[in-house]
Amino acid sequence: MTLTALVALGIYLAWQAINTGIQVAGTGPDGIDLIDLVQHGLAPSLAAACLFLLAVVLVFRWGREVGLARPPQPGTLRVIWPWLLFLALFAANALAAGLPPAAITLFILANTALVGWSEEVMFRGIWLRGLFRSFGIWPAILGSSLIFGAMHVLNVFLTGDLPAAVAQAIAAFLSGTFLAALRLRTGSLWTGIVLHGFWDAGTFLVAYAAPPEAAPESLGAYGSVLFSLPLFLLGLYFLRHAGRDYGREYV
Template identity: 35%
Template sequence: MTRTTVSGAVGQGTGRRLSYVAFAAVIVVYLAIIQVGGLIVRNAFGAERDTMTTTYGVLVSMVLPLGVALLFVYGVVAYLGWWQPVLRDDRPVRLWVMIVPAILVVAILLAINYGALLGKGFAFILVFLLATQLVGWGEEGLFRGIGVTVLRQHGLREGQVALWSSLIFGAAHLSNAIGSGVSALPQALVVSFAGYFFYLTRRVSGGNILNSVLHGLFDFSLLTGTAILANQGSYPGTLAPILVYIVLAVLLLVRRRKIEPAGDPTGGTA
């Protein structure tokens, strides 16, 4: 990694240049902190069971490793000198794209299992919300922050940035095969679509904050209908994100040529 001037699409100011190999190494370390570090922490603190059904389990199995992973991501951002391009996005899209985060908010509100949360208590809700926000800020900082900046820095057109940042995001979730086996494969595919939605949210909001918050809330809503319901049936609200994926996919496919501002020379997101 060498110091260079970072300008234009990746923000104003100076910063280091990150190679694709170095970016891959950053991803591997991030995943290792969560997967391997999480396993070590769970064993050390006796939280091998019910990792997401008790306040203590969430603190040990999620908040601790995710917190360290988040510090690692933004430590990398600080080392690279990329605060500007990671936290702000200077590639606007047309205003109608704001419908993407708006629809995501609707999905979040529909998917939350309010009854299950109330049964868990206030302390659990706060800790679980913290844990999922750590996921959102960590993954968005890594994939939509550092990842998008790396791809732009290497001269990719914006359509390529959208595609590859989303695919890399999905591929990284294959690491979940450690705990869930082959079910991680369809999850990686679905996550790639989600990555594109968060990418558009970053661009339409002009920064990496809204997509980070929504990412965390999206995971929060999904997990309230699945992971915290030990020995119970599935929650119908979890169908909302699936329907939203379909709606957004169709909408963006139909309007793919109306995402970039008129006359934009960067290649578009189609």
């Protein structure tokens, strides 16, 4: 099957139904904090969404299409260094505040690894490739990032906190553009999978030790937007020649 925008949409709707449907089914009337989803064992919704995408990639043999068939290429460090700086900041804050008990830390790491794999395959893999084939490189970059951001508004059905969900959506669009740059510049989806997982792990580990009113699931309502803005600008810089470099194809 050829991976086009329409095919990507169908896969996305099924993936979203699996992911959000299972989460909402387990949510009480008062909602939950997102950190509750990742600290009490492997989240069924995340595992099911990962298995669904793994089946899609294997059945249609899209490993190369979505960037899973190649390791990061030489020069990767020149692109990922801004993300690494933020990861170092998260690590320092988490260590200073005190890590959760070992079991909770492991569950957070495991669940955020699932998130990193699932969301990168869906957005920087399937959506980016499908939109590129149908509309070209810049619609693919911005379109996949917009859809990635809009998806986070659905968190309101879990938390009941619309302003926080909107802030998460804006931050996701900004960081999603940088992650698209990683996918294109490094030639591999694995770069974004690993960095995405560690980013989410860092935010949850910091949030775990913070007072609920001070740092909910994303380091404050608009803190994540401020963190993501420089990544967005750097992502645009890294992609400044995208029309020339990826006008017809990308690996």
